[in-house]
Amino acid sequence: MSDLFERHRPMLEAAVQALRTREFWTPFPEVPSGKIYGETARSDGEAAFAALWDAPFAIPGHPEETRLGREESPFGPALGITYPAASAETLIAASQAAAEGLAEAGIEARVGVCLEALVRLNRMSFLIGNATMHTTGQAFAMAFQAGGPHAQDRGLEAVAVAYGEMTRFAGSARWEKPQGKSAPIVLEKNWAVMPTGISLAIGCNTFPTWNSYSGILASLATGNPVIVKPHPSAILPLALTVRVLREVLAEAGLPADAVLLAVDQPGAEITKTLATDPAVRLIDYTGSSGFGDWLRANASQAQIFSEEAGVNTVTIAATDDFDGMCANLAFSLALYSGQMCTAPQNIYIPRGGIETDQGPKTFDKVAAGVASAIESLLSDPARAAGVCGAIANPATLDRVQAARATGRIIRNSAPMGEGRTASPLLLALEDGDETAEQECFGPIAFLIAVADANTGITRASGIARRKGAITAALYDTDEARITRAVRAFAQAGVNLSINLTGNIFVNQSAAFSDFHVTGANPAGNASLTDTAFVASRFRRVMWRRPAAA
Template identity: 30%
Template sequence: MSAVLSPALVAHLPTGLLVDGHWGPATGGRTFEVADPATGAVLFDVADAAPEDTRRALAAAHEAAPAWRATPPRARGEVLRAAFERLVARADDVAALITAECGKTRAESRAEVVYGAEFLRWYAEEAVRHPGLVRTAPAGTNRQLVHRRPVGPALLVTPWNFPLAMATRKIGPALAAGCTVVVKPARLAPLTTMLAAEVLREELANAGLPPGVVNVVPTARAAAATAPLLADHRLRKLSFTGSTAVGRTLLAQAADHVLNVSMELGGNAPFLVLADADLDAAVDGAVVAKLRNAGQSCVAANRFLVHDSLAREFARRLAARFEALRLGPGNEDGVDLGPLVDPAAVDKVDELVADATERGAQVLTGGERPRGPGSFYRPTVLTGVDPQARAVREEIFGPVAPVVAFADDDEAIALANDTEHGLAAYAYTTSLARAMRLSDELEAGMIGINRGMVSDASAPFGGLKQSGIGREGGEAGIEEYLETVYVAL
């Protein structure tokens, strides 16, 4: 058991399935282990949902849907607002749990609590703002009424790397729109999502609202547990965050029933440093864009494309910053960078670094896993990287920064867009004209100009090309859970 978790949290943390307002065991009593990535120690045994359990959860969501849809928008918003306040009040416990199951540093975990809770506050306010339309038809023969209504029960599949924020970013708009939900949290880090669900369950109960509005089905057998739901006509929405490969599979399954889908998939974010960039600012931004959650973020900078005149100095300064960071368990004081999520993640990062060096890249710093327990990898800077290296072509999901030099802006944009992904991009320049050109020509759904972070609960989050379909966050997020109805009067 991790020493950072308070006895009160441990005593009351749910580890079962939440179905129709009650926590309980999985069919057959099956469980799976959740481990601390910094030590490998088992934290909790969590219920392992079977297909029959997920079907029960969908049945509960379907049963609760009419009453929740009929609940006044203000009442739905007040449940979300109350849950926001509860999570913020328990920020220390929630952050400790994030650190325990994800390995994040304390500072990063606290930042996620603020960010993740904000989705509940934002959508508490958006719940009462569904725009509609009434107008006279151009021919003058009738009136047109356009209104919005909830799409229906939704399956929300969340990743492990932001276990609070990725859950609230989906649950918040779904509940605000009037949809009931079945949440399938990630096997590696389900606990924080389950804690947030318990807060929502309690607030729904306090308000006398239907118990089946929020259901949670952790499982180590995701494909088997979710397949029956995708084939069930009662499910009306799928929202998935994860890899592009899994997203393609889910899209194929959803096609059979023409299921409404939202997909937030993989990234391969370029970080451009143009010839006129403020190099100090670019290095500061690179550290933020690359090392948030040890590089385990879909919007992490993946490829550093730097003008020839700056590439050597940029790489040198970035390596110096990386070398100054302290690597260790996230719950220890003074730690700047935590572990990767599991040994398999370390193996993949090591493979990508080995491939780059075999193609001629040089390691300025890092490039190895330290001795001792835990899934750690030293922050790494590579120079002279072949643009065809796997570390440039694939999502790294670790603390590795491959630096590729370019000659001019045209080449930089071509290199940046040379990927199947289009989630995020970053660029540093002191020229407004260059910034505007990049905003027009970079093939990414989110672009950070002279800043290394783009995420904000009030802004639309999503990508182009094979990085996804739809948007989360901002005004656009609730649109994913509403359907448009036109009435001719």
């Protein structure tokens, strides 16, 4: 059963090493190229995707009491795919029945299954990319990367952290305690890794695989059966994932029901029933803070690993590359129409303007620079569509509409061709405006006039501490102020990107290097992937006895 483990051991060892050094590493190329994935990979992926439309999605052996599924592509059509569905009770029972087999399989067998499944998912990245595109609204290039290799990276990272932790201490020991002149006491000790219980992964609409793979794979590697509960609008990427995991489990002689899909309908969700079942001991959740609060209050039998809402910020204090800064921010704001948990929202700019390589710039000039960079980025419709994609949830368009009235419009939002789309809305606000005190999810950014750069840093770090934040960015040329800002943002528990220009963006969080979400502010308590994310998913239990003479 550890054939798979041996096959993928070099990749695992490289991942463990990368985790330690935090240097760039990935086994899953992010470029959607036929040279890497095979000359026919693109068309094969498209064909495989087309074959899924308007048909029942098969998951062999999966509990099935009915079929559900009403996904609609944000680019237009209904997918017409139905999935096997069962009640929470049936799913819990199937999961429990699989638990012992998964636990008894041992570390290497489980880790081997996880690694093989990730490699197979990687080969399917074009199909996963299409499935991600038409459930989330991401443009294809991003859907390929975020839904495919980058999600696989996060999954592998979690497996590597889990493997490192499960094997951190000896599995057996000869314990020899001196007794002065008498013979020593000698015990044989052995430790078993015992899983915690059923694990529930609650997915989100915008990043169904990227945000869920860490929890799914950390739980599976540590021996906990997983029930995957996708967002009703983004089932397909996780259904494909579940199917692959079950295939590999079965091939390895492990119970396929160690991974189950929990499909439901809007208005008849089974999430709460699943989350409060006494057998569910681990919950990975990505979504609103409101439902996060509900889980904390009601699912107290489970450990909860969450990513929730926050207000990401940019503080513009000064720059020696004004054009580069504006272009970089334009991309960060436009990418997937601001529907990333890492997208900036509040941009603090001194009311009196800033120093730049082009001389002093007033607040309005800075605002105009960002707006103009967005215009330039989106001037070609094909490129605009490729950057912005479509809007996943119709409520986001309502939010854009409502936001228009809340500030001075610097740049208006507009539709952009195919599907449900909206380009970035930029609004100018005065410091203290309550509008900017909440997350306004979607292509909405506030340019906030503050007294000076220090005030901007105070506002940006303060809102991270109070409301949560996953990212913060700073543009500055004053090293002393940068040092103070580093400390302020660290104390607010938010990762800070300084002076990014060119092809690297505050939105981007790279597996094996960047811990995604720190766990140190209200934007979430889980960090992808630190040791705390895996260490309590299992326990060590010992048996000891006198050593044979």
